[in-house]
Every structure is written in C-alpha cells, then in structure tokens.
Amino acid sequence: MDESALERYFDDSIADDSSFILGEGLGIQSHAHPTQGSTPSLSMKAGSGTEPGDDLDLSFLPDDLSSQVEPGRHNMADSQTAALNVSQDSGIFTDFNSQDSTAADSQQGAPPSVPVPSPFCPMTPMTPMTPMTPVTERSGIIPQLQNIVSTVNLGCPLDLKFIALQARNAEYNPKRFAAVIMRIREPRTTALIFSSGKMVCTGAKSEEQSRLAARKYARVVQKLGFPARFLDFKIQNMVASCDVCFPIRLEGLVLTHQQFSSYEPELFPGLIYRMVKPRIVLLIFVSGKVVLTVVC
Amino acid sequence: MASTSRGDALALPRVTCPNHPDAILVEDYRAGDMICPECGLVVGDRVIDVGSEWRTFSNEKALKDPSRVGDAQNPLLNGGDLTTMISKGTGAASFDEFGNSKYQNRRTMSSSDRAMLNAFKEISTMADRINLPRNIIDRTNNLFKQVYEQKSLKGRANDAIASACLYIACRQEGVPRTFKEICAVSRISKKEIGRCFKLILKALETSVDLITTGDFMSRFCSNLGLPKQVQMAATFIARKAVELDLVPGRSPISVAAAAIYMASQASAEKKTQKEIGDIAGVADVTIRQSYRLIYPRAAELFPPDFKFDTPVDKLPQL
Numbered sequence: 001m002d003e004s005a006l007e008r009y010f011d012d013s014i015a016d017d018s019s020f021i022l023g024e025g026l027g028i029q030s031h032a033h034p035t036q037g038s039t040p041s042l043s044m045k046a047g048s049g050t051e052p053g054d055d056l057d058l059s060f061l062p063d064d065l066s067s068q069v070e071p072g073r074h075n076m077a078d079s080q081t082a083a084l085n086v087s088q089d090s091g092i093f094t095d096f097n098s099q100d101s102t103a104a105d106s107q108q109g110a111p112p113s114v115p116v117p118s119p120f121c122p123m124t125p126m127t128p129m130t131p132m133t134p135v136t137e138r139s140g141i142i143p144q145l146q147n148i149v150s151t152v153n154l155g156c157p158l159d160l161k162f163i164a165l166q167a168r169n170a171e172y173n174p175k176r177f178a179a180v181i182m183r184i185r186e187p188r189t190t191a192l193i194f195s196s197g198k199m200v201c202t203g204a205k206s207e208e209q210s211r212l213a214a215r216k217y218a219r220v221v222q223k224l225g226f227p228a229r230f231l232d233f234k235i236q237n238m239v240a241s242c243d244v245c246f247p248i249r250l251e252g253l254v255l256t257h258q259q260f261s262s263y264e265p266e267l268f269p270g271l272i273y274r275m276v277k278p279r280i281v282l283l284i285f286v287s288g289k290v291v292l293t294v295v296c
Numbered sequence: 297m298a299s300t301s302r303g304d305a306l307a308l309p310r311v312t313c314p315n316h317p318d319a320i321l322v323e324d325y326r327a328g329d330m331i332c333p334e335c336g337l338v339v340g341d342r343v344i345d346v347g348s349e350w351r352t353f354s355n356e357k358a359l360k361d362p363s364r365v366g367d368a369q370n371p372l373l374n375g376g377d378l379t380t381m382i383s384k385g386t387g388a389a390s391f392d393e394f395g396n397s398k399y400q401n402r403r404t405m406s407s408s409d410r411a412m413l414n415a416f417k418e419i420s421t422m423a424d425r426i427n428l429p430r431n432i433i434d435r436t437n438n439l440f441k442q443v444y445e446q447k448s449l450k451g452r453a454n455d456a457i458a459s460a461c462l463y464i465a466c467r468q469e470g471v472p473r474t475f476k477e478i479c480a481v482s483r484i485s486k487k488e489i490g491r492c493f494k495l496i497l498k499a500l501e502t503s504v505d506l507i508t509t510g511d512f513m514s515r516f517c518s519n520l521g522l523p524k525q526v527q528m529a530a531t532f533i534a535r536k537a538v539e540l541d542l543v544p545g546r547s548p549i550s551v552a553a554a555a556i557y558m559a560s561q562a563s564a565e566k567k568t569q570k571e572i573g574d575i576a577g578v579a580d581v582t583i584r585q586s587y588r589l590i591y592p593r594a595a596e597l598f599p600p601d602f603k604f605d606t607p608v609d610k611l612p613q614l
Contacts, residue, residue, distance in 0.1 A: 247544060251506055258503050265507070265547040266475050267490045286545035 143240035143292050147203060148210040151236055154197040154218055155229035163193065166224050182217060189213040193221065197228075200236075207235055235296045244288045253284065311340045415440055415458045422462055425481040426473070435465040439500070448499045452492055456484045460492035467504040472511050474549055476577035509534035509552040512576070516556055519575045522565055525603070530559035532599040537590045546586050553578050554586035558594060561612055564605040584614050 160180045164172030170182045179192040189203040189210070199217060204210035214233060222228040250271045254263040263271040270291075273282040283291040313319050313332035321330040321339055330340040416437055423433045439461040443449055449457055459482040466473045479486045497503060510531050517527035534555035537543055543551050553576040560567040569580040569587075576583075590597060595608045 249541075250545075254506060262494060262497075263506065264490070264493075266549065267493075269545055269547070 139244075141242050141244060143242040143290070145205050145238060145240045147237075147239040148205070148207060148235055149200065149202045149237040150204075150210045150214060150234060151198065151200050152214045152218070152233040153229075153231040154193075154199055154221060154226070155231045156197050156227050158193065158195055158197055158221065158226055160193070160195050163221065163224060167220055182220070184213060184216055184220075187213045191217045193217070207238075210235060237293065237295055239291065239293045241289065241291045244290060246288050247286060248284060248288055250284065250286060313337050313339050411454055412441065412444055415444070415454045418455055419458045419462060422459065422478075422481045426477065428462075428466070432462075432465050432469050432471075435468060436461045439464055439496070442500055443496055446499055449492065449495055452495070453484065453488075455482065456488045456492045457496065458482075459484050459489045460496050463489065463493055464496060464502075464504060467507075470511075472507050474512070474577055507548050509538060509548045509555065512549065512552050513556070516552065516572070516575050520556070520560070520567055520571065522556070522560055522567070523563075526556075526559045526563045526565060529563070529599055529602050530556045533558055533590070533597040536597045540593065540596075542593060543586055543589050546589070547578075549576055550578050550582045550586045551590075552576065553583045554590055555597075557583055557587055558590065558597070558611065562598065562602070562604050562606050562608065566606075587614060 160172055160174070160178075163182075164170045164180050167180075167182060169184065170180050172180045177192075179194045182191045182193060183189070184191075187204050187209040189201055191202070191213070192200040199214065201210055201214045201217060204213050211233060215230065218228050218230050250263050253271060253273075254261040257273065260275065261271055261273050270283040270285045273284055275282065278294070280292050280294045283293075285291075311321065311330060313321065313335065315337065316332055316334040319332050319334045322333050323330050329338045331338055419436050419440065420433060423436070436458070440458055443457055443461065459478055462482075463473065463475065463478045466478075475486050475489060478489060482489070484492075513527055513531045513534070517530060522530075530552070534548075534552050537551060537555065538548075543554075553572050556576075557567065557569055557572050560572075569583045572578075573580040573583055591611070591613060594611055598604075598608065
C-alpha cells in the first residue's frame with residue numbers, strides 16, 4: 001500500500017505518464033489502492049520531511065531548549081557525569097531520543113529530527129536503534145542529522161555517457177572518476193551512479209529524505225529509458241551533530257574512559273570515542289560540540 | 297673465579313648434587329665446573345663457556361678473522377638463529393670448473409626474519425639520528441616484533457610501522473617525541489605514522505599516556521640554548537596555564553612553545569617566535585595564538601622566584 005502511494009506521489013510531483021512499478025526488490029507487490037487519507041498524510045510527511053532541512057543548524061538548539069539550559073545546566077552537567085559513570089564499564093550511552101522531548105517539540109511544532117517508525121517498508125532499518133534509559137538521565141539534547149549515505153541497486157547496466165548527455169545536473173569525467181555525479185535540489189542530495197547500475201546517494205538529512213532522493217534519481221534514470229528498479233536500498237552511514245553547551249575536559253575523559261577514547265592533540269584536536277553499544281563513533285571537542293557517526 | 301650463575305634455571309637436564317638436590321650449583325668457569333656449595337662435590341664438568349670472546353684483534357691485517365665466535369645472539373628478536381652459513385671458499389678446491397664457487401648457499405639465511413632484521417636496522421638508524429638511548433631502541437624492537445608476528449598490520453610499509461613503534465616506545469619510556477620529530481628522521485609522512493600508531497595501539501591493546509607540556513621543555517630549551525632558569529620558568533608557566541585552563545583545546549606542544557616564548561622574552565635570552573617555531577615544529581602563528589591566550593594573565597603564570605630582565609608589563613603583546 002505504501003509503495004504505490006509513493007509512486008503516486010512521485011507521479012504527482014514529476015508528472016510522469018508511464019506507470020512503472022518500482023520497489024520489487026522490497027518484496028511489496030501490492031497494488032492496493034491507498035485511501036485518500038494516506039496520500040495527503042504522505043505528502044504532508046514528505047513535505048514536513050523537508051522542514052528539518054531548513055531548520056537544521058550546527059551551532060544552536062531550538063529556542064525552547066535554550067530556556068531549559070539555564071536552570072537545568074547544572075542538571076545536565078550532573079546527568080552528563082552520571083551518564084558517564086553509568087557507561088564507564090560498558091560504554092552504553094544515555095538516551096537522547098526525541099520521544100523524550102516531545103513536550104519541547106510540540107511547543108514548536110517542528111517534527112522530531114530523529115523520526116518515529118516509518119510507515120514505509122520495514123525491511124530496511126528506518127528506525128534508529130536506541131536503548132531505553134531511565135527518565136532521570138535524559139538531558140534533552142537531540143543530535144541533528146547532518147548527512148546520510150545510502151546505496152541502492154538499480155538492477156540494470158547503465159550507459160553513463162548517455163545519462164550524462166541527456167540528464168540535467170549531471171557531470172561525468174571518466175578520466176577522473178568512473179561514475180556520473182548527479183544532483184537534485186529537493187532534497188538537496190548528490191548521487192554517484194555507476195555503470196553497473198549501483199548508485200550511492202549522499203547529502204540527505206533524514207532516512208526518509210535519503211530514500212526519497214534515491215527514488216527520484218531512479219526515476220530520472222528510468223525516464224531516460226533504462227529499466228531501472230529499486231533494489232536493496234540500504235543506508236550505509238549516518239552523521240549527526242549536537243552541542244552540549246558546556247566546555248568539556250578531554251584529558252579527564254580520556255583518563256576515565258581509556259579503553260574507548262583516543263585523544264591525540266598532535267593528530268586531531270577532538271577526542272575520538274568509540275562507543276561499544278550502540279556502535280557509534282563520537283568526535284568530542286573542547287567547545288562542547290559532538291559529532292556522532294554510525295555505520296549501519 | 298667462581299661465580300653464581302643463573303644458568304641452572306634454564307638448564308634442560310638439571311644437574312643436581314646427588315646428596316643435596318635442592319642446592320643451587322655454583323659455576324666455576326675457570327675450570328669449567330659446577331660445584332655444589334654444600335659439600336663441594338664437582339657435579340658437572342666441562343661446561344661450555346658462554347662468556348664473550350676475550351681475545352681482541354685490533355691490528356689484524358689478516359684476511360681471516362680469528363675470532364672463534366660470531367655476533368652476539370639476539371634471542372628475543374630473532375627466533376634463535378642457529379643456522380649455519382657457508383662462507384666464501386678459499387683455495388682452489390672451492391671453485392668448480394667454470395670458475396663459479398661451489399656451495400653458493402650464502403644468501404638464504406632466514407627469509408621470514410629478513411624483513412624484521414631490515415626493520416631493526418632502520419630503527420637503529422632512525423634512533424641514532426636523534427640520539428636515542430639503547431633502552432628505547434630495545435623497546436622499539438620488541439614492539440615491532442610483536443606487531444610483525446601478529447600480522448594484523450601486514451599490508452603497511454615496514455618503515456611506517458617501525459617509525460610508529462619508535463614513537464610509541466619514546467612515549468612509553470616517558471620521553472615522548474613529537475610526530476614531527478619522528479617524521480624528520482623517517483621517510484614516512486606524519487599522516488601515515490599517525491595511522492600506523494593508532495593501528496598498533498589497537499593491535500597490541502595497549503594505550504599510552506597523554507602528552508604534557510613538561511615532557512618537551514628540557515629538549516626544546518636546550519636546543520634553543522636557554523639557561524636552566526628560563527627552562528624552569530617556562531615549565532612553570534605552561535603547567536599553570538593548563539591548570540587555569542587558559543588554553544583549552546590547544547596542543548600541548550603549542551602551549552609549551554608559547555610558554556618558552558614568554559619566559560625567554562622576560563629573561564635576558566630573548567628568542568623570536570620563528571626560532572622557537574623551528575625547534576618545536578609549530579608555526580609561528582600558532583605560537584602567537586597561544587601566546588595571546590596566556591598573555592592577559594602573565595603575571596600569575598611566572599614562578600614567584602623568577603628574576604625578570606624585562607618586567608611583565610613590558611612583555612611583547614602580539
């Protein structure tokens with residue numbers, strides 16, 4: 001139901017006459033007619049999916065959180081150290097799930113940047129895996145996704161020269177790199193399309209946007225005449241950043257968490273913390289900025 | 297002269313005195329005997345002398361070296377090289393009819409250890425360039441051997457691994473060298489040494505202590521020719537600056553360089569930022585940045601007994 005709804009959305013946005021069916025690789029072959037209610041919700045979802053892209057900023061949190069920071073600064077520092085003490089043995093991090101701060105979010109009306117379980121195909125990991133932690137340790141800091149890299153197999157060999165000549169916003173320099181580099185504006189992403197039919201999509205700010213963008217690229221290739229399919233969509237890498245709003249003493253952190261941390265000021269000014277469970281690499285900086293990255 | 301030896305601990309067939317099996321035998325290697333200290337019984341005789349060759353041949357112009365022993369054995373590092381090498385023959389009988397020498401087997405000594413021996417040689421050369429003592433070289437060799445046997449970093453250039461082992465050994469001995477100093481004596485880039493460093497730490501499951509500003513003071517100051525007073529002042533300044541957290545996020549090398557600059561500018565021996573930057577391996581703009589951070593509280597940073605040639609308020613402000 002959801003696949004063909006997306007197709008319908010696609011058709012609406014790109015105004016394509018032909019009706020291919022993408023998504024065979026996902027095993028969903030339904031041609032059920034979606035209810036009217038789902039389409040507007042879908043378009044709203046896709047539309048609202050673009051909003052975080054506008055709001056996202058590296059350096060500051062949403063407004064309501066800044067008001068929480070002042071009285072709660074002490075609490076955050078305590079909870080941070082408490083969290084660190086808890087995680088000393090096993091490297092488990094405290095839950096920064098957006099569901100915790102739904103109160104904060106609902107004030108703003110902005111959708112959570114870490115999305116709720118997606119209505120789309122459950123075969124690919126759309127939901128972020130976060131462990132649950134007791135309420136007292138939540139700090140209200142939400143990492144904002146900055147980049148998602150995903151791959152998909154279009155399932156047919158492609159003629160890169162033809163694609164580069166016909167498609168807009170495509171560059172192809174076989175001497176430099178053996179793939180067509182295509183860009184679309186909405187969602188703002190870049191795709192590397194290889195002659196084997198495999199494609200890498202980078203630059204999206206959420207999993208759904210990445211999938212949507214990949215579908216758009218597949219549609220472009222399809223319209224050029226290739227029998228493109230949408231097989232094995234998989235998110236490979238996700239990068240997020242956040243700010244804890246207080247300076248961090250990296251020397252202290254590397255002393256207590258020696259087996260997980262690597263801090264070499266000569267090589268890199270940030271501390272590289274390799275958390276075991278969940279398997280996330282964090283780059284922690286003195287200013288309090290933290291970059292999280294995970295390989296899916 | 298009789299002397300105790302630890303050879304008994306390693307001896308394979310343990311000889312013991314029949315009357316006193318628990319007694320530790322004393323080795324007398326003038327006569328080559330092993331004597332029981334309780335009753336004086338000579339238990340083993342004709343013991344092989346494992347001491348070093350005591351005859352020296354300094355003025356020999358003879359072609360052959362009459363020394364009866366070869367190189368000192370390197371047991372920890374070489375896997376006990378007990379192979380025999382056939383030397384180049386002398387006399388007519390060692391050449392066959394075409395003029396080639398028979399018994400040409402000189403080359404293949406131990407192919408698996410050859411790379412390791414090459415690496416040891418490289419380590420020794422690198423360490424010699426910066427005058428590192430024997431203990432660091434030994435530690436480096438040990439680290440290299442461990443890494444080499446583990447084979448987890450097999451694809452990396454041996455020179456890169458050797459350089460990284462040298463860096464780790466210096467750190468572990470408490471006298472760290474900066475990556476740039478190791479780069480200066482190695483052909484490998486700093487990036488590659490850094491990569492190998494992290495890989496080796498993971499492979500050997502060790503960690504190293506964090507570098508501090510004080511580790512480099514004596515080296516930098518003596519390279520600059522600064523007197524002890526200035527060095528002590530610079531050490532104090534750098535430590536105080538880090539304690540007061542005036543320089544968050546700055547590399548300890550940069551802080552040390554800035555401290556040296558401040559201390560030297562306050563003393564009679566003034567050094568320019570460029571000179572200090574050359575010695576420490578930091579850019580002079582980096583020194584300037586760190587200096588700007590510590591300058592506002594310069595008065596507190598100096599040690600209380602420091603003799604100012606230039607008073608604190610006359611220190612250069614950049």
